[in-house]
Each structure stands twice: as C-alpha cells, then as structure tokens.
Amino acid sequence: MDQNMDIVNLISSLLDEGKYKEVLTVPKEEKFFNNFRDNCWDLISIVVSKIQNDTITLKPSLYGTCEQLLSLIIESGHHEEALLEFIEQIEVAKNDAQFSIILNPLQQLLIKLYKKRGRTLECCLNSISTYIEAIPIPDLNLEGKERLLMDSDPNVRRIINVYSLLPPFYQPFIKELKTDYNENTGHIIASFLISLLGKPFVYIDLDPEYNYNGQFRQCCSTITEDICFLLKNIFKLFPYLEDCYKESQKYQGKTRESINNDFEDPFKHKEKINLTTLSGLYYIIFSEDFVVPDFAVPHIYSNQYITHIILISVVHLLTFVEYSPQTKALSLGTSILKRFPDNASHSLLTVPIHFKLCKILINVSVYSNYDGNRKQAVKLIEMYVNKFNYRGRISILKYIIDNANHSGMIGYAITLYKNSLDQALKIFDLPECFTGAQLHSMIKKICYLPYGEESDLVELADQIISALNFLRYIALKDMENKTGIRECFTFIEADYLHKLRTGLNMSKAHYEAKLKEINDCKKVQNKNVEVQINIAGTMLDKIPTKNKKDIINSALNAFHLIEAIRNGHRCLKQHIVLAPIIGTPNNLRHYCQIAEKKDKVIPITRTNNEEHQYEDDIKNKILAKSLEFVPKSGWSVEALAAGAEAVGYPGITHGLFPNGGGDLVHYFNVKCNDELVQQMKTWSKDDIKESKIPVQKVENAIMIRLSMIDPYKNTWPKAMAIQTLPNNVPNCLATLLSLVDDICYHTGDRSVDFNWYIRRVGLAGIYKASELFYLTDKSEENNSTRTFVKSRIRDAELIQTALNMNPVTVAPQSLTAAFVTAKNMLGINTLK
Numbered sequence: 001m002d003q004n005m006d007i008v009n010l011i012s013s014l015l016d017e018g019k020y021k022e023v024l025t026v027p028k029e030e031k032f033f034n035n036f037r038d039n040c041w042d043l044i045s046i047v048v049s050k051i052q053n054d055t056i057t058l059k060p061s062l063y064g065t066c067e068q069l070l071s072l073i074i075e076s077g078h079h080e081e082a083l084l085e086f087i088e089q090i091e092v093a094k095n096d097a098q099f100s101i102i103l104n105p106l107q108q109l110l111i112k113l114y115k116k117r118g119r120t121l122e123c124c125l126n127s128i129s130t131y132i133e134a135i136p137i138p139d140l141n142l143e144g145k146e147r148l149l150m151d152s153d154p155n156v157r158r159i160i161n162v163y164s165l166l167p168p169f170y171q172p173f174i175k176e177l178k179t180d181y182n183e184n185t186g187h188i189i190a191s192f193l194i195s196l197l198g199k200p201f202v203y204i205d206l207d208p209e210y211n212y213n214g215q216f217r218q219c220c221s222t223i224t225e226d227i228c229f230l231l232k233n234i235f236k237l238f239p240y241l242e243d244c245y246k247e248s249q250k251y252q253g254k255t256r257e258s259i260n261n262d263f264e265d266p267f268k269h270k271e272k273i274n275l276t277t278l279s280g281l282y283y284i285i286f287s288e289d290f291v292v293p294d295f296a297v298p299h300i301y302s303n304q305y306i307t308h309i310i311l312i313s314v315v316h317l318l319t320f321v322e323y324s325p326q327t328k329a330l331s332l333g334t335s336i337l338k339r340f341p342d343n344a345s346h347s348l349l350t351v352p353i354h355f356k357l358c359k360i361l362i363n364v365s366v367y368s369n370y371d372g373n374r375k376q377a378v379k380l381i382e383m384y385v386n387k388f389n390y391r392g393r394i395s396i397l398k399y400i401i402d403n404a405n406h407s408g409m410i411g412y413a414i415t416l417y418k419n420s421l422d423q424a425l426k427i428f429d430l431p432e433c434f435t436g437a438q439l440h441s442m443i444k445k446i447c448y449l450p451y452g453e454e455s456d457l458v459e460l461a462d463q464i465i466s467a468l469n470f471l472r473y474i475a476l477k478d479m480e481n482k483t484g485i486r487e488c489f490t491f492i493e494a495d496y497l498h499k500l501r502t503g504l505n506m507s508k509a510h511y512e513a514k515l516k517e518i519n520d521c522k523k524v525q526n527k528n529v530e531v532q533i534n535i536a537g538t539m540l541d542k543i544p545t546k547n548k549k550d551i552i553n554s555a556l557n558a559f560h561l562i563e564a565i566r567n568g569h570r571c572l573k574q575h576i577v578l579a580p581i582i583g584t585p586n587n588l589r590h591y592c593q594i595a596e597k598k599d600k601v602i603p604i605t606r607t608n609n610e611e612h613q614y615e616d617d618i619k620n621k622i623l624a625k626s627l628e629f630v631p632k633s634g635w636s637v638e639a640l641a642a643g644a645e646a647v648g649y650p651g652i653t654h655g656l657f658p659n660g661g662g663d664l665v666h667y668f669n670v671k672c673n674d675e676l677v678q679q680m681k682t683w684s685k686d687d688i689k690e691s692k693i694p695v696q697k698v699e700n701a702i703m704i705r706l707s708m709i710d711p712y713k714n715t716w717p718k719a720m721a722i723q724t725l726p727n728n729v730p731n732c733l734a735t736l737l738s739l740v741d742d743i744c745y746h747t748g749d750r751s752v753d754f755n756w757y758i759r760r761v762g763l764a765g766i767y768k769a770s771e772l773f774y775l776t777d778k779s780e781e782n783n784s785t786r787t788f789v790k791s792r793i794r795d796a797e798l799i800q801t802a803l804n805m806n807p808v809t810v811a812p813q814s815l816t817a818a819f820v821t822a823k824n825m826l827g828i829n830t831l832k
C-alpha cells in the first residue's frame with residue numbers, strides 16, 4: 001500500500017514542481033512499472049485534478065504532460081478499470097478543461113474495448129449529458145440586435161466550446177456503424193445526441209439573421225445530420241413525443257414497448273428523451289433554419305398528423321419564460337402552420353392540442369417579457385385562426401374571447417372576427433355561422449360589459465373600441481341584412497350602448513373630479529392634499545403629480561374616443577347607415593365651367609354634424625401624427641397605431657380606419673392638395689390670359705406637389721400600390737381629379753367646352769407619369785423630373801393643337817384614349 005501511495009505522490013509532486021520530463025520517465029522505469037499499471041484509478045484523478053481552465057494558456061507544458069500521462073495510463077493500465085474511472089471523472093469534473101482532457105483517452109478506451117463495450121458506451125454518454133446539463137444557462141434579457149452581445153456572455157461561450165468538443169468524440173463510433181451497423185448502439189448514440197438538444201441548447205440564440213455562420217449553428221447542423229443518419233426516419237420518435245406529453249398532462253397512456261426485449265429501449269430514458277429534447281430536435285427539423293437530409297423526412301405522413309404532433313413541441317417551448325425557447329417555439333409554430341392545409345375543417349379542433357396552443361399563445365402575447373415575442377405571438381394567432389374554415393375560426397375566436405381576460409387580446413379577437421365576416425360577405429351564400437342565432441351569440445360576447453354600467457372602462461377600453469368598430473362596420477356593410485344584424489339592434493341598444501353611455505358619464509365625471517383635485521392642490525399653499533387614483537382596483541397613491549395627471553388624461557382620452565365612436569351608433573336602432581369613417585372629404589371644391597374668381601365650397605350635409613365633427617377631429621389628429629411614423633413603419637396599420645398612442649389614444653384605435661394604410665395615404669393626398677391650393681392662391685394673376693394657360697405655372701404646380709412626397713419618397717411606391725386596391729380606388733380618383741382641377745383652375749383655365757375635360761384628364765396622366773419618374777430621380781434638386789414634366793406638357797400642347805384643328809371628328813376618340821391612359825397610369829385599367 002505504501003508503494004501504491006509512493007507512485008501516486010511521486011507523480012503528483014513532480015507535476016507540482018514542474019518537472020515534466022522526469023514525470024514522463026516514471027512509467028517507463030522498471031521499478032515503477034507495475035505500481036503505475038495497478039494504480040491507474042488513483043493516478044487518473046490526480047492527473048485530472050491538476051488541470052484548470054487557464055492551464056492550457058498559462059502552463060501549456062503542464063497540460064501537454066497531463067495528456068501524455070493519461071495516454072500512458074491507457075497503454076499500460078487495466079482498460080476496464082480505467083474506463084470506469086474516466087466516466088467517474090467526467091461526472092465530477094470541476095471545469096471544462098478537465099472535461100476536455102478526459103474525452104480523448106475516454107474515446108481511445110472505448111475503441112479498444114469494441115467487443116467488450118456492452119453498456120459502458122451508454123454509461124459514458126450519460127455522464128457527458130449530465131455534465132452538459134449542469135452548465136448554467138445564460139441569464140440575459142436581450143432581443144433584437146442586442147442579441148449579438150450574447151456571444152460575449154461567459155456561459156454562452158462555455159456552452160459553445162463544450163458542444164464543439166462533442167462531434168470529434170462520438171463520430172468515430174458512428175463511422176464504425178457505417179461498416180458494421182448495430183441497431184442498439186445506433187439508438188444509444190442517437191438518444192445521446194437528442195439529449196444535447198434540450199438544456200442548455202434551447203437557451204442559445206440560433207436565429208439565422210444574426211448567427212447564420214456561427215460556431216454553435218455549425219455544431220448543431222453536424223449533430224442533426226448524425227441523428228438523421230442513425231434514425232433514418234426522424235418521425236419514428238413521434239410516439240415518444242406523444243407519450244411524454246401525455247405523461248406531462250398526468251395522462252396514463254400505454255407503456256412504451258422496448259425495441260428489443262433483451263435490451264432496454266434508450267428512447268425510454270426520460271432524462272434524455274423528454275419534451276424539451278424532442279422539441280429541440282423538431283425545432284431544427286421543421287424551423288426551416290437548418291438543412292435536413294431528405295431521406296430522414298418521409299413523405300408518407302399527412303401534414304395534419306405532423307402538425308398536430310409538432311404543435312406539442314410548440315406548446316411546450318412556449319411555457320418557458322426565457323427569450324430563446326419562446327423564439328424557437330414561435331419560429332417552429334410559424335413553419336409548421338405553413339404545412340397545415342388552408343380552409344381546414346372545424347372538426348380538427350376536437351384534438352385538444354389546438355386549444356392548448358390558443359391558451360399559451362394568448363399568455364405569451366400578453367405577458368411575455370419580450371416585445372418582439374409578443375408581437376410574433378399575435379401574428380401567429382392570426383395565421384392560426386385563418387388556417388381554418390369560417391366555423392373553425394369562430395370556435396377559436398370564441399375561445400379567445402372567453403379565456404383571454406385581457407382587453408387588448410379580446411379586442412384583437414373581435415377584429416379577426418370582423419375580418420372573417422368581411423371575407424364571408426363577399427361570398428354569394430353567406431355561411432350560416434355568421435347569421436341568425438350564431439351571430440346573436442357572438443354579438444353577446446362582443447358587446448359585453450362584465451359589471452354593466454360599473455365596469456372599468458379604462459381596463460376595457462381596447463375591447464370596447466373594437467366592439468364599437470365592429471358594430472359600425474356591420475351596420476355599414478350589411479345593407480341587405482344578410483347576417484340578421486337588425487334583429488340584434490334592440491339587444492345592442494338596451495344591453496350595451498345604453499349601459500356604456502351611463503358608464504361613460506360616470507367614469508368621465510369621476511376622472512374629471514380627480515383631475516380637478518390635482519389641479520386644486522397646486523393652488524393651495526402649505527396644505528398637503530392627498531389625491532388617490534384607483535385604476536382597475538389598484539390604488540395609485542404614491543405617484544408624482546405629473547404622472548398622476550398623465551394617467552388621468554390618458555383615461556379621459558380613452559373615454560372621449562369611446563364616446564366619439566359610440567355616438568356614431570345612435571342610428572342603429574333606426575337602421576340608418578353611418579357615414580364612413582374615412583370616405584368623402586367633409587368639403588369638396590367644385591369649380592364652375594364659367595369664369596369665376598373664387599372657389600365655391602359646397603358642404604356635404606351630415607347627420608349629427610357636431611358629433612361627427614368631434615369624431616373627425618380625433619381621426620385627423622391621429623392621422624396627422626401617424627405621418628411621423630411612416631418613414632419607419634410605412635403606410636400601415638402599425639403607423640396608425642403608433643400615431644394613436646403618440647396623441648394619447650390606445651393603439652387599437654387604428655380600427656377607426658377600416659382601409660388601414662389606404663386611409664392614411666388618402667389623408668396625406670388631401671392634405672397635400674389643400675396645401676398646394678393655398679400656395680397657388682398667392683400666385684400673381686397678371687400673366688393668366690383668357691385663351692391660354694401659363695405652362696410655367698402648371699409645371700411649378702406639379703413640381704411643388706411632387707416635392708411634398710419627398711419626406712416619404714422611400715415608402716411612396718407602397719403607397720401607390722395601396723391606392724390601386726379596389727377599396728381605395730374611389731378615394732384615389734377623387735384626390736387625383738381634385739388635384740388636376742385645382743391646378744387647371746388656379747393656372748387660368750376657364751374653358752366651358754370640350755377642352756375642360758381633355759385638359760384635366762391629360763394633366764392627370766402627366767402627373768402620374770411624373771410621379772413615377774420622380775421616384776427614380778436622383779438628380780440635384782430633381783432637375784431631371786422638371787425636364788420630364790416640361791417634355792410631357794409640351795407633348796400635351798401639341799395634342800391640344802391637333803384637337804383644336806378638328807374637334808368634332810377627333811373628340812370622342814381622343815377623350816376615350818385620354819381616359820384609358822389615365823386609368824393605366826393609376827393602375828386601375830382592369831376595373832369595370
């Protein structure tokens with residue numbers, strides 16, 4: 001025993017003293033040879049204990065000596081005994097350097113013991129899995145471009161470095177299987193590789209946008225390819241995923257049967273094959289972020305079956321609160337729903353996973369700590385709902401409304417219902433699920449105040465605004481009462497609008513009184529007046545006065561907005577259709593075809609004019625502010641939502657604008673036309689002759705109008721595309737014709753004959769052609785555009801001269817050609 005301790009202590013001392021050459025001669029000395037071989041167990045632990053994370057950098061000679069010693073132990077010691085000790089050392093390794101130095105000798109021992117390997121390979125791989133799972137997960141709350149900083153996190157770097165050590169370790173055993181395949185060994189290695197795709201894998205960012213060529217992605221690709229080779233059919237693990245899910249739901253399903261009665265199924269080990277590891281595997285397979293061999297993905301499985309199974313993984317990963325697992329779930333969910341058939345039958349919703357998916361998506365949309373994930377979850381909800389037929393959509397939306405317990409999410413569900421109804425109304429035979437009793441049932445869910453007049457309208461603001469917008473939409477859209485909405489008017493008025501009116505008055509009075517108390521506090525000297533604010537049952541009593549005022553004003557803004565929309569529904573009971581939210585402008589300029597010196601303004605008659613004006617003021621305020629967000633968000637609902645929030649209204653207020661970005665583009669066009677008119681009114685009238693329009697003034701007017709697009713030049717092509725949509729064409733034509741009429745009038749056109757039409761239609765064509773040219777013009781001060789405009793006006797003058805020579809014979813053909821040209825410029829040449 002003393003000799004045993006002498007050889008161990010000798011080697012330890014020599015290593016501590018830095019006598020690396022001497023320590024390597026010890027195993028070769030005859031007097032130590034037997035002791036060295038017989039004490040490999042203790043020697044392995046001593047040698048490994050000398051290694052620290054910085055050893056290879058600060059003491060490379062020590063690291064190299066320890067590597068050689070471990071190789072000598074393998075060559076001279078008892079292989080079975082050494083193997084067991086190496087496995088134990090992996091389990092107790094104190095740092096990654098110790099883990100790394102063990103892998104190579106461990107691999108060599110396993111290769112030497114090929115015929116006697118038995119269960120030791122599985123034990124070895126289990127120890128490696130245990131070590132990796134113990135690595136701390138990164139504790140970073142980063143999203144967007146900030147995720148690039150994750151690579152600098154010590155835990156992330158550690159995970160990446162450890163994973164990069166694994167393929168060189170296990171791939172020799174896969175190479176053996178290529179020449180002498182053993183199913184049990186293949187499954188053991190496959191289960192080990194799958195276990196690597198659980199913790200900590202799911203916590204590492206793999207978004208290809210930021211880490212496409214990253215080291216960790218490359219390592220994961222290698223692991224995936226090896227799993228595919230070992231399993232051949234990657235879908236063979238679907239039953240295990242189902243069983244794991246059932247067990248997690250405390251469902252007693254059938255016991256898994258072993259693949260071989262003489263050998264325990266490695267896929268039954270819950271530590272290695274569980275919901276997390278299988279979800280990580282199927283994220284790689286289906287997320288479209290990795291290349292997967294075709295042979296591993298058989299095409300005999302139906303897309304419905306695959307979707308139902310993979311949704312289990314989506315639901316599981318969404319239960320994590322960390323960023324990366326949620327992101328993987330959302331990416332996987334988006335990819336797998338693309339495989340799901342469109343217009344899927346509502347009968348598929350009998351599979352429980354569907355409503356579990358709804359529930360967890362609601363939770364992520366509302367409560368996730370990450371803004372990007374919340375938005376992506378909302379998009380996924382819309383994508384998921386729209387995959388079903390109308391009956392299926394309504395079932396899902398009813399579930400969301402009943403279970404969301406969040407005003408914004410309920411409001412979003414109402415909006416999705418409105419969108420589905422809008423699609424259905426375009427069908428000749430309206431689906432039954434949108435009519436009669438089924439519509440009435442949905443109306444009751446939409447028009448719901450949980451505590452009647454005493455409901456918290458601040459908390460319910462998004463839901464109420466969406467409900468009112470829906471009622472407004474259906475009153476406008478269903479003129480023929482296809483849905484049977486008129487039979488619901490009595491309920492809507494008595495059980496919803498009346499209670500809402502009372503609640504609004506009570507809430508406004510309450511918050512206005514609180515605001516008065518705060519303002520009075522400033523006027524009272526040397527008095528401590530305590531103002532308490534209660535919102536949604538929470539007493540806000542230790543907030544700075546300014547913040548209290550902001551909260552109250554925000555609530556009052558919400559009340560004003562609700563009241564403005566509600567006022568528009570007073571005509572429901574009388575079956576009177578409301579004026580469109582964004583439609584014909586309040587005032588249209590109309591110029592007589594005889595010489596006049598002033599504009600004649602004809603106001604459009606409107607019912608409840610004051611109420612509509614109040615509502616229009618709100619909308620115009622939102623639209624004006626939304627223009628500031630167009631350069632970033634484009635002509636979109638997002639810009640409208642940001643504009644609404646910027647002026648103190650909820651983001652969901654964008655529902656006031658049924659045409660979305662089309663309404664914003666229309667507002668911009670009307671605004672620019674008005675500004676151009678104001679400028680043209682200041683122009684001198686001295687050079688305007690009765691028989692001729694000053695060309696220079698027309699040119700200047702067109703260039704001024706085009707210059708107004710400049711702040712939004714990058715996004716204007718999208719605006720032009722939006723204007724060609726059927727819903728937006730009337731407004732597009734109205735503003736274009738109003739523009740050319742303004743230019744013609746203010747540049748001196750007083751014609752009363754056929755030329756009145758030709759000039760305006762021709763000018764419309766010139767303007768639209770110039771607009772397209774302007775978008776590609778990169779010249780200084782847009783000089784190329786001005787040259788282009790001059791050229792087009794000169795061409796128009798030549799045409800005008802030809803028309804004047806023989807107006808009777810060429811007029812019909814010219815007028816037709818002019819209108820066709822104008823329609824082509826507008827992109828509406830297909831309209832009937």
